[in-house]
Amino acid sequence: MSDLLLRLPALAFAITIHEFAHAYTASLRGDDTARHLGRVSLNPLVHLDPIGTICLVLGTFGWGKPVPVNPRNFRNPRWDDVLVSFAGPLSNLLSAACLGLLLRLVLAQYEQVPEFFLEGLIPFLVIAIKMNLVLAFFNLLPLFPLDGSHVLRGFLPARQRNTFDRFSERGPIILLGILLLDGFFHLGVLSAIIGPPIGLLFHLLVQA
Structure with a gap:
């Protein structure tokens, strides 16, 4: 089965779970901006970003359409921003764990499952686990506008937050530079x- 045919649904699942977690958590913490825009949804079409999707399909990184958030609506703007930001990567880590468990259950019953079913299911589960892990750890990088920058900022004292905010202005340029260097110069x-x-978490989920 074509690898691309397996990557596309795996990608759609990973991005949808990630962005839904952001939107749903923001709504729980008092900001309904995403809800009013229809983003508290498990419909992949409302979450997929065209460029981010192409990058993740063709490469090893990517992103979904950012969930709009208004921190002024949060009950506790500082820590609620941390929760909302971390919800996306956490949802991918939990998804990878569930998919890993499913894969191990399928492998344990290998002889009882039809071969034609296994030919598509096992590769899909492996790819879906990897996609979720890539999306989680990529977004945890502490570079603005990635989730990791919001999480790190929430734990910094006020003076360090101001310094971090000035550094964050360069975040998109640094991130783009890394991606271009990797893309053109490998x-x-x-x-x-x-x-x-x-690699470590994949090994623990699949082979432990």
């Missing part, structure tokens, strides 16, 4: 950063 900067935790 330096493997991104893989060197997020590859080890992804």
Whole structure:
């Protein structure tokens, strides 16, 4: 079965879960901006970003359409922003764990499952686990506008937050530079950063 045919639904699932978690958590914490825009939904079409989807299908990174959030609506703007930001990566980690459990259950009953079913299911589960792990750890990078920058900012004292905010202005340029260097010169900067935790967790979920 074509790898692309497996990557597309796996990608749609990972991004949908990620962005839904942001939107739903924001709604729980008092900000209904995403809800009013129809983003508290498990419909992939409202969450997929065209460029981010293409990048994740063709490469090892990608993103969904950012969920609009108004921190002024939060009950506790500082910590609610941390919760909403972390909800996306956490949802992908939990999804990877559930998919890993399902994969191990399927493998345990390998002889009882029809072969034609396994030919598509096992590769799909493996790809879906990897996609969720990539999306989680990529978004945890502490570079604005990724989720990790919001999480880190929430834990910084006020003076350090101001310094971090000034640094964050360069975040998109730094991130774009890393992606371009990896894309054109194959330096493997991104893989060197997020590859080890992804590989370790994948091993624990699938082979432990």
